[in-house]
Amino acid sequence: MTDQAKAPVESTIDKVNKTLARRYRAEKRFRLYGMLSIGFGLLALVVLFTDIISKGKGAFLQSYIQLEVTYDSDVLGVYDVNDEDQMALANFEGVVKQALRNRFPEVSSRKDKKELYQLASLGAAFELRKQLTADPQLLGKTETLWLLADDDIDTYYKTIGGEEFIGATSDKQRAWTKSLVDADEIELKFNINFFTRGDSREPELAGIWGAAKGSFFTLLITLVLSFPIGVAAAIYLEEFAPKNKWTDLIEVNINNLAAVPSIIFGLLGLAVFINFFHTPRSTPIVAGLVLTLMTLPTIIISSRAAIKAVPPSIRQAAMGMGASPMQVVLHHVLPLAMPGMLTGSIIGMAQALGESAPLLMIGLVAFVVDVPGAINDPATVLPVQIYLWADSPERAFVEKTSAAIMVLLAFLIAMNTLAVFLRKRLERRW
Amino acid sequence: MQTANLIIVLLAMVGIAYYMGRGRSFALAKPLGGIRHLNSLPFYYGAQTAIWCCVPSLILLALWALFDEPIITNVVLSGLPEAIQPQTVADQNLLLNRIENIASGALAAGADEQALSAAADRLNGLRETAQWVLTAAILSLAVLGGLWGWRRVSPKLKARNQVEVVFKSTLLACACIAILTTLGIVFSVVFETIRFFSFDEVTITGFIFGTEWSPQIAIRADQAGASGSFGAVPLFVGTLLISFIAMVVAVPVGLMSAIYLAEYANPRVRSTAKPLLEILAGIPTVVYGFFAALTVAPFLRELGESMGLDVSSESALAAGGVMGIMIIPFVSSLADDVITAVPQSMRDGSLGLGATKSETIKKVIFPAALPGIVGGVMLAVSRAIGETMIVVMAAGLAANMTANPLDTVTTVTVQIVTLLIGDQEFDSPKTLAAFALGLMLFVVTLLLNLFALRTVKKYREQYD
Incomplete structure (x- = not known):
């Protein structure tokens, strides 16, 4: 005790002052960590978007080759365009091949010719068929047409003068493409196929219209089922449920279901809807049922929040005027809570639109070429189409996949913007 | 008709x-x-x-x-x-x-x-x-x-009373669909799991403790390399490895973002940064899967090569890292909720005693918010375990037992998807194994969720 008294007295404020610099540094560091974390998150977002866009922007354009095509009766085997049998068997590919041979007369060996034919897509023959069917006068005439190029040629053409090309083209094919480029006989046009066709094994013919329509039907079913059921459940739980074990159980259940991995719902769909109720596999109807069960908890939870936000004074006023509890809810609470419920449902629908894991199990991965026309046609949905294309070995599908992702994200952003807009516009603060 | x-x-x-x-x-x-x-x-x-x-x-x-x-x-x-x-x-x-x-x-x-x-x-x-x-x-x-x-x-x-009874029963029936869904899940996975374990070649202990996973069943007796063994430990290890990597990314980043947004950021920064971060949560998982498989994995591979490391092209690091990015907003918004729920008086008390802001956060707010944060992290873990598309696209199929993040591992969800895509034969253990794995997944995530939801709820009540 006495020693301390002799030593120069260090007051508390000195002690504090000594450590202040260190503490302020710690403070700054801590703050920096926070900023770095947010920066990391935002950086990830930016990298993700630029990566997808840079990979996918090319898919909206497609290479076309200019060729002089002769609708030669002998090559086609068509002498009368109105004869359906002749048209069905018509050799339009032969016409395309002939046009290619005429363009590159120097190609002679069998092997080279085979490589030459690969410049044009199968879609070129389809296009010629369409042209001839539309205008029978063309038979025997020669036309200069822009025909769809093969996916490898397309990928190669897009990389000329740019990044390194990785793909399956031979040296000769590249030389031919170069000569087409020099003669201005290959060019990029808007890729209408991508927005109007279904899936295909040929990347240049593959489109998202089939998947988009499948997604539309699926979401339609999901919305029609989950919105009324979700709202009804929320009304019951919020307004009528007595406080007992049974309603507690329902509550715990709903909260839990919201956190169950989505793949489990796929197992449920497979075991219950497909194996037990024999719902047709690979259709929007079964996908819609599974997604309904999946989005219900989201909709119930947000609807309950919306109902809770309606002030009790509204209920009391209605009760005071002699309304029954059901009338209070249906005439007063529900209309006031509707904007909140709609917002929640749109967000739930956006989730359902992006969901793919449970759908893999109920057959939505089937290769479907035809665009679905009804809810019980075989179909696939956008995210599953993305998964399927991402798995395809063809280089050109990378571009298509990224473009499909851009379309999907555009839909999601539109839906979320709508939800935010509705919330801002309609939701009342009490 | x-x-x-x-x-x-x-x-x-x-x-x-x-x-x-x-x-x-x-x-x-x-x-x-x-x-x-x-x-x-x-x-x-x-x-x-x-x-x-x-x-x-x-x-x-x-x-x-x-x-x-x-x-x-x-x-x-x-x-x-x-x-x-x-x-x-x-x-x-x-x-x-x-x-x-x-x-x-x-x-x-x-x-x-x-x-x-x-x-x-x-x-x-x-x-x-x-x-x-x-x-x-x-x-x-x-x-x-x-x-x-x-x-x-x-x-x-009394028409109104009668109609209202019918209405009310309809509402109750709709509320019960949640219970029916849970029952449906439980019954569908439990029944198929029981059928799975009734095959001679599978046993419960072999499934839970076995270390070899190769679900292909030999069609002919003398077929090579098709043993059909169902030891799920490699899958559990793989799932844990990838989830761990995801958590290593998501928890610090998510937590620090939440702290910064809740305690430091001015309202303008908060109102722009928070929705931007939440966009990450709205991106479909299939997009993350594509990103992981085609961008992150090749990048990591090249990076590893330049440093003389042998990185698999389907490394756990790529899948786990991207999954972590996906979970960041999940952690940050849950943590943000619990941090903002800590009463202002506690902050004021600490600041009044001369603590700096970061000291207040570390010594007062964080301990007070800890139960809620733990609950949020557990929900995030359950998300990571159940996440499917990222791992299906970016992680491999090889059931390796390894803790090396540069190696290929497979997860429970990947195996469920692989076993159930394509032809499903409901009389072979190969297909039914998926349901047994599904049951494991369901039980584990259910326990995590129950615990987490309870913690979060209790915490909320404490300060309400």
């Missing part, structure tokens, strides 16, 4: 019933001096009549849809001659399929299959009759019910 048309007709009848019931209430009210002498509003009399019109017939329709097909096939099967009566369930299904195809005209019956084509005719006939009987029954029930409801309309009838 087709069932779809039948429902449309029924709907029209319900509409008519509503107007008739409502009209009758007006008619009855007139001599009494207006609708205020009725017990309920005319709407409720109409609704009452409409309910009587449609509910009984809808119940009949549902029952019919459930029992129609089994009864018809039973009748057809029992009508077959003794000689071709199927012996086993599989035989029976085959036979039924064949009859079905003949009946629909997709297949022609063979010359020696007189009995089958007779059965097919019988099937068609029975179906047609059934449809007619159904139409007649439904329509007459609807008419009778509607009439009954219409006749009941009287000024004293």
Whole structure:
């Protein structure tokens, strides 16, 4: 005790002052960590978007080759365009091949010719068929047409003068493409196929219209089922449920279901809807049922929040005027809570639109070429189409996949913007 | 009549019933001096009549849809001659399929299959009759019910109370769908899991503790490399490894973002950064999968090569890292909620004693918010364990037991998807194994969720 008294007295404020610099540094560091974390998150977002866009922007354009095509009766085997049998068997590919041979007369060996034919897509023959069917006068005439190029040629053409090309083209094919480029006989046009066709094994013919329509039907079913059921459940739980074990159980259940991995719902769909109720596999109807069960908890939870936000004074006023509890809810609470419920449902629908894991199990991965026309046609949905294309070995599908992702994200952003807009516009603060 | 048309007709009848019931209430009210002498509003009399019109017939329709097909096939099967009566369930299904195809005209019956084509005719006939009987029954029930409801309309009838009881029961039924869903999940995975464990080559201990996973079942006895062993430990290890990597990314970043947004950021930064971060949560997982498989994995591979490391092109690091990015907003928004729920008085107290902001956060706010944060992190772990698309696209199929993040591992969800994509044979352990894995996944995530939700809820109540 006495020693301390002799030593120069260090007051508390000195002690504090000594450590202040260190503490302020710690403070700054801590703050920096926070900023770095947010920066990391935002950086990830930016990298993700630029990566997808840079990979996918090319898919909206497609290479076309200019060729002089002769609708030669002998090559086609068509002498009368109105004869359906002749048209069905018509050799339009032969016409395309002939046009290619005429363009590159120097190609002679069998092997080279085979490589030459690969410049044009199968879609070129389809296009010629369409042209001839539309205008029978063309038979025997020669036309200069822009025909769809093969996916490898397309990928190669897009990389000329740019990044390194990785793909399956031979040296000769590249030389031919170069000569087409020099003669201005290959060019990029808007890729209408991508927005109007279904899936295909040929990347240049593959489109998202089939998947988009499948997604539309699926979401339609999901919305029609989950919105009324979700709202009804929320009304019951919020307004009528007595406080007992049974309603507690329902509550715990709903909260839990919201956190169950989505793949489990796929197992449920497979075991219950497909194996037990024999719902047709690979259709929007079964996908819609599974997604309904999946989005219900989201909709119930947000609807309950919306109902809770309606002030009790509204209920009391209605009760005071002699309304029954059901009338209070249906005439007063529900209309006031509707904007909140709609917002929640749109967000739930956006989730359902992006969901793919449970759908893999109920057959939505089937290769479907035809665009679905009804809810019980075989179909696939956008995210599953993305998964399927991402798995395809063809280089050109990378571009298509990224473009499909851009379309999907555009839909999601539109839906979320709508939800935010509705919330801002309609939701009342009490 | 087709069932779809039948429902449309029924709907029209319900509409008519509503107007008739409502009209009758007006008619009855007139001599009494207006609708205020009725017990309920005319709407409720109409609704009452409409309910009587449609509910009984809808119940009949549902029952019919459930029992129609089994009864018809039973009748057809029992009508077959003794000689071709199927012996086993599989035989029976085959036979039924064949009859079905003949009946629909997709297949022609063979010359020696007189009995089958007779059965097919019988099937068609029975179906047609059934449809007619159904139409007649439904329509007459609807008419009778509607009439009954219409006749009941009287000024004293408590129509509103009755209609409200029906409404309320409907609401209750909708709320119970959540329970039915859970029951459906439990039953579907449990039943298939029991069937899985009833095979000779699988045992429960072998499944939970076995270290070799190769679900391919040998088709021939002498086939090489197809042992069909179901030891799920490598899958658990892989799942934990990837989830751990995801958490290493998501928890610090998410937590620090939440702290910065809640405690430091001015309102303007907060109102832009928070929604931007939450975009990450709204991006579909298939997009992350594509990003992980085609951008991050090759990048990591090249990076590893330049440093002399051998990185697999389907490394756990790529899948886990991208999954972590996906979970950042999940952690940050949950943590943000609990941090903002800490009462201001605690902050003021600490700052008043001279603590810096970061000291307040570390020593006061963080401990106070800890239970809630732990709950949030556990929810995030359960998300990571159950996440499917990222790992399906970016992680491998090889069931390696390794803790090396640069190696390929596989996860429970990847195996479920792989086993169930394509041909599903519900009599082979290969397909059923997916359900056993699903059960494990369900139980583990359920426990995590229950615990986490309870912690979060308790915490919320503490400061409310």
